[in-house]
Amino acid sequence: MKKIFVFSVVAAASMLFAFGAPKKEVFVKESQVFAKVDNAKSKSKKWPSSVVIFKDDMSAAKSAAKNWKIENGELKGSEGAPLVIKNAKGVYAISLEFNADEAGEGCIFVRAPKGDVSKAVCIKLCQLNADKGETSIGSINGVIKPGNKFNETKDGRWSRIMIFVEEEGVRVTPNTNLCGHYADRNFLTYKWEDISKKSGYEVAEEGEAGFLCSKGNLKFKNISITVF
Amino acid sequence: MNIISRRNFLQTAALTGAGLALGPSLFGKDEVVDKNWKSPHANLVSPDKKVRLAVIGCGGQGGVDANIMAGGVQFAAFADVDYDRASAWFLREPNVPRYRDYRKMLDEQKDNIDAVLIATPDHTHFPAAVMAMNLGKHVYVEKPATHTIGEARYLKALAKKTGLVTQMGNHGHAYDGCRELKEWIEAGVIGDVTEVHIWTNRPVWPQGVPNPDPEKKFEVPSTLDWNLWLGVSKYYNYNPDYVPFDWRGMWDWGTGAIGDMACHMFDPIFTAIDLRGDVKVSSESEGATEFSCPKWAKVKYEIGASKTRPKPVTFNWYEGKCRPHLKDLPDGLFKEEKDIPHTGMLYVGTKGAIIDTDDYGTRMRLLPAEKWEVFRKNRPPKKYARVPDRNARMEFIRACQGGPTPGSNFVDHSMDLTEWGLLGVLSLRLGNKTIDWDYKKGVCRGLPEANKFIHKEYRVF
Ligand SMILES: NC(=O)c1ccc[n+]([C@@H]2O[C@H](COP(=O)([O-])OP(=O)(O)OC[C@H]3O[C@@H](n4cnc5c(N)ncnc54)[C@H](O)[C@@H]3O)[C@@H](O)[C@H]2O)c1
Numbered sequence A: 001m002k003k004i005f006v007f008s009v010v011a012a013a014s015m016l017f018a019f020g021a022p023k024k025e026v027f028v029k030e031s032q033v034f035a036k037v038d039n040a041k042s043k044s045k046k047w048p049s050s051v052v053i054f055k056d057d058m059s060a061a062k063s064a065a066k067n068w069k070i071e072n073g074e075l076k077g078s079e080g081a082p083l084v085i086k087n088a089k090g091v092y093a094i095s096l097e098f099n100a101d102e103a104g105e106g107c108i109f110v111r112a113p114k115g116d117v118s119k120a121v122c123i124k125l126c127q128l129n130a131d132k133g134e135t136s137i138g139s140i141n142g143v144i145k146p147g148n149k150f151n152e153t154k155d156g157r158w159s160r161i162m163i164f165v166e167e168e169g170v171r172v173t174p175n176t177n178l179c180g181h182y183a184d185r186n187f188l189t190y191k192w193e194d195i196s197k198k199s200g201y202e203v204a205e206e207g208e209a210g211f212l213c214s215k216g217n218l219k220f221k222n223i224s225i226t227v228f
Numbered sequence B: 001m002n003i004i005s006r007r008n009f010l011q012t013a014a015l016t017g018a019g020l021a022l023g024p025s026l027f028g029k030d031e032v033v034d035k036n037w038k039s040p041h042a043n044l045v046s047p048d049k050k051v052r053l054a055v056i057g058c059g060g061q062g063g064v065d066a067n068i069m070a071g072g073v074q075f076a077a078f079a080d081v082d083y084d085r086a087s088a089w090f091l092r093e094p095n096v097p098r099y100r101d102y103r104k105m106l107d108e109q110k111d112n113i114d115a116v117l118i119a120t121p122d123h124t125h126f127p128a129a130v131m132a133m134n135l136g137k138h139v140y141v142e143k144p145a146t147h148t149i150g151e152a153r154y155l156k157a158l159a160k161k162t163g164l165v166t167q168m169g170n171h172g173h174a175y176d177g178c179r180e181l182k183e184w185i186e187a188g189v190i191g192d193v194t195e196v197h198i199w200t201n202r203p204v205w206p207q208g209v210p211n212p213d214p215e216k217k218f219e220v221p222s223t224l225d226w227n228l229w230l231g232v233s234k235y236y237n238y239n240p241d242y243v244p245f246d247w248r249g250m251w252d253w254g255t256g257a258i259g260d261m262a263c264h265m266f267d268p269i270f271t272a273i274d275l276r277g278d279v280k281v282s283s284e285s286e287g288a289t290e291f292s293c294p295k296w297a298k299v300k301y302e303i304g305a306s307k308t309r310p311k312p313v314t315f316n317w318y319e320g321k322c323r324p325h326l327k328d329l330p331d332g333l334f335k336e337e338k339d340i341p342h343t344g345m346l347y348v349g350t351k352g353a354i355i356d357t358d359d360y361g362t363r364m365r366l367l368p369a370e371k372w373e374v375f376r377k378n379r380p381p382k383k384y385a386r387v388p389d390r391n392a393r394m395e396f397i398r399a400c401q402g403g404p405t406p407g408s409n410f411v412d413h414s415m416d417l418t419e420w421g422l423l424g425v426l427s428l429r430l431g432n433k434t435i436d437w438d439y440k441k442g443v444c445r446g447l448p449e450a451n452k453f454i455h456k457e458y459r460v461f
Helices: A002-019 A192-199 B060-072 B083-092 B102-112 B122-134 B149-162 B176-186 B226-230 B256-265 B267-272 B369-375 B392-400 B410-429 B448-454
Strands: A027-029 A051-053 A061-063 A068-071 A074-078 A083-085 A092-100 A105-112 A121-126 A159-165 A169-174 A189-191 A208-215 A217-227 B009-011 B032-034 B051-056 B073-079 B115-118 B138-141 B166-168 B193-199 B279-286 B296-303 B313-319 B344-349 B353-356 B364-367 B435-438 B457-459
Touching: A061 A083, A074 A208, A092 A105, A092 A121, A092 B083, A105 A159, A121 A159, A121 A169, A121 A192, A159 B083, A169 A192, A189 A192, A208 A217, A217 B083, B051 B060, B051 B102, B051 B122, B051 B392, B060 B073, B060 B083, B060 B115, B060 B392, B073 B083, B073 B102, B102 B122, B115 B122, B115 B392, B122 B138, B122 B149, B138 B392, B149 B410, B166 B392, B166 B410, B176 B267, B176 B344, B176 B353, B176 B364, B193 B267, B256 B267, B256 B296, B256 B313, B256 B410, B267 B344, B267 B410, B279 B410, B296 B410, B364 B369, B410 B435, B410 B448
Parallel strands: B051 B073, B051 B115, B115 B138, B138 B166, B193 B313
Antiparallel strands: A027 B457, A051 A217, A068 A074, A074 A217, A083 A208, A092 A159, A092 A217, A105 A121, A105 A208, A159 A169, A169 A189, B009 B032, B193 B344, B279 B296, B279 B435, B296 B313, B344 B353, B353 B364
């Protein structure tokens, strides 16, 4: 009797894995929960790995202008041409730490059609005059402002930003407490559609990603990209 | 709890390491230890190696715990159902394998893992801990370690059987307050405890919420695996009102304000006096449904005297808008209603009372104030060994390497404490029925309908 029961749990479990979301739910008792480790076999995929880029060299750059260089494991940029990253396509996440000097201003751009940054979605990294009520970091194209205002970390410390580029839109988490208890998945979530409306041009369906330093100097470290 | 005794114990600081089986690092700098200490636990990691730790639930509290353990461990693998919530850890440790499903992680990485930190929502603690322990891994499980009383008893038995190192995440248990309260009460400072009142402003998350509307469908975020988040729970459609964090106000996944806070706020008194045994538990509440925990609640435990408990004890819990008023408390403790703090733990004995206004038991004083002024200069001597740096997470890690058994281990302490809190949950889930708890058998006398909450069913997922 017992053997048949265990078998049926395993069989039911494999059926669920085979057909995805559960149709008819099967329940077991306390003592049957993973009493046999085999009952717990899972076919779920791992999360994709992240690739650390721009740590030792510029090999992750599609085009590397002279205003960008690697020094002591940091990517340093000054005012000038954008740095376009290879392989930032489809659904992906970019995570990094950044640090701007007094005059520093810049953005991370995504969905730049053929590298045309003027038509890209630009996510503000640091902002002069942020204290004076201007757009804060995480704002888009200078027109879409976050509900909450985020400033880059001052006094020389590094700020962190994560950008999730998804099918529907882009999510930005600047200097957040992702480890905190009250993380709010909805803040700084922008739909492509809304960005198009407010920016006055169509966001490209595919496009390139990269960094732009428009004033002063910017430094980046621990840059990783995860392609889903 | 380790007792200090001049003859058998010595300060680790005095140990030089030569000729001793265990080096001082296992005990921490200021802990008082047994020089003959030999860990009774299985599968110990050599003290000169780092404990290889896997984390299940890396966002929220798991991130906090992992951060505190980070210096003493080597991260072996991460599992989280939500890339977004876990990304801070995934990106901080880009070379550590990262999984959606803890089952796959444990299965594939079992040879690379010594210990597992489990900090998922409450309903997932048990299945994850059972699997990890069955694979011979030490476990640190966030509080409340279990979702039902049946689970608490099962894990206690499993910990006994396997001999693994265990610790629940009621980190306040490693603070001095727990030990001081026990020392004060055992020294007779307030006589025999007869009354306990514990109150909190929680829930500070939604409780008393409507049942889910099956017609209402929200798009699941691309970075979340909702079926895995539900795990052993009955299936519900995704709703952003449930995750993160707010699931604790819903019975399928959390245990409400009492379950959330009991492991912290009940801990000092549960440590100080023996509250194990048959008990009557009654409750009042508003807004609870099959799905949602109540908006507010009061729970009363009545436990008789025993060999280890000289007097019967009434133990009162108040949450949400409830708190004790002057009329509920013995005369002379507070002059006016406004003197009663917003949150607190009040222990009343035959000779006096102690109030604590910190959820983790670190702000105790005697009542009334005049008594405290005299007492504070003349406290009872230390009897119980303190935990180095009051750090429950590192206490666990050191125990995995042969250090002292953690205070909130499953066998001696935390599963019984969890059960005590969950008895209140049981009365609430039964629609405020009074329960007559048979401690030996683990059943409510005359209430067979309670069984489905004592032992729940688990979805195969
Ligand atoms: N000791 C304390 O003081 C303290 C404080 C807060 C929370 N907690 C406890 O910690 C636990 C987590 O609470 P929280 O507030 O961090 O919740 P949360 O919802 O904010 O975070 C839970 C984390 O676990 C992940 N997760 C959920 N289901 C999972 C699964 N099946 N497998 C792997 N990962 C999964 C989530 O994605 C998230 O990263 C709870 O048991 C809670 O009671 C303890």
